[in-house]
Amino acid sequence: QQQVKQSPQSLIVQKGGISIINCAYENTAFDYFPWYQQFPGKGPALLIAIRPDVSEKKEGRFTISFNKSAKQFSLHIMDSQPGDSATYFCAATAGRRALTFGSGTRLQVQP
Amino acid sequence: KAGVTQTPRYLIKTRGQQVTLSCSPISGHRSVSWYQQTPGQGLQFLFEYFSETQRNKGNFPGRFSGRQFSNSRSEMNVSTLELGDSALYLCASSSGQGPYEQFFGPGTRLTVL
Numbered sequence: 001q002q003q004v005k006q007s008p009q010s011l012i013v014q015k016g017g018i019s020i021i022n023c024a025y026e027n028t029a030f031d032y033f034p035w036y037q038q039f040p041g042k043g044p045a046l047l048i049a050i051r052p053d054v055s056e057k058k059e060g061r062f063t064i065s066f067n068k069s070a071k072q073f074s075l076h077i078m079d080s081q082p083g084d085s086a087t088y089f090c091a092a093t094a095g096r097r098a099l100t101f102g103s104g105t106r107l108q109v110q111p
Numbered sequence: 112k113a114g115v116t117q118t119p120r121y122l123i124k125t126r127g128q129q130v131t132l133s134c135s136p137i138s139g140h141r142s143v144s145w146y147q148q149t150p151g152q153g154l155q156f157l158f159e160y161f162s163e164t165q166r167n168k169g170n171f172p173g174r175f176s177g178r179q180f181s182n183s184r185s186e187m188n189v190s191t192l193e194l195g196d197s198a199l200y201l202c203a204s205s206s207g208q209g210p211y212e213q214f215f216g217p218g219t220r221l222t223v224l
Binding site: 032034036041042043044045046049089093096097098099100101102103104 | 115144146203207211213214218
């Protein structure tokens with residue numbers, strides 16, 4: 001019940017396109033859903049996060065869409081750039097407990 | 112503000128040895144969490160310390176332990192190293208209260224031979 005399922009495992013997008021990564025969860029106690037970006041040799045960096053009382057949050061080119069009834073949330077990267085090429089992780093937590101991470105999506109943005 | 116720092120960045124050990132990793136959180140943050148990252152298992156939670164007390168614990172054997180000091184710096188210890196302990200060990204810093212934003216350090220790459 002603690003699992004967060006992430007898809008796709010890898011994604012290739014053309015420069016300027018939209019990258020979409022999806023996550024699904026089972027634990028209805030989760031109350032905080034962050035997305036992290038990780039470059040090779042670096043630790044994960046917090047990108048954007050959402051709480052279940054809103055359906056969408058946008059920060060620059062990054063948008064989280066949240067569907068509480070379906071227990072799904074997704075990350076949209078608009079106008080994808082080669083510099084966005086990295087591994088993206090969704091995560092979830094309940095009551096400030098440990099983050100449960102998805103398995104990661106390796107995004108490659110082709111110039 | 113300076114970010115999360117971890118030392119050392121790289122370590123090579125042999126089976127049976129023990130290792131201690133260090134993490135200095137963002138100034139003012141009182142919570143430090145440790146995660147293990149491997150290609151096969153992904154990112155897995157080890158434990159969290161808040162104000163020198165272990166607040167949460169993941170599903171790892173007792174060979175993995177940690178502590179936190181009064182200045183919020185934290186150490187993680189792994190005893191009797193096994194080949195499967197080879198991983199990137201990440202430390203995450205949080206205020207421990209209010210919005211639960213965790214900020215990660217660059218990690219310590221541990222290789223067990």
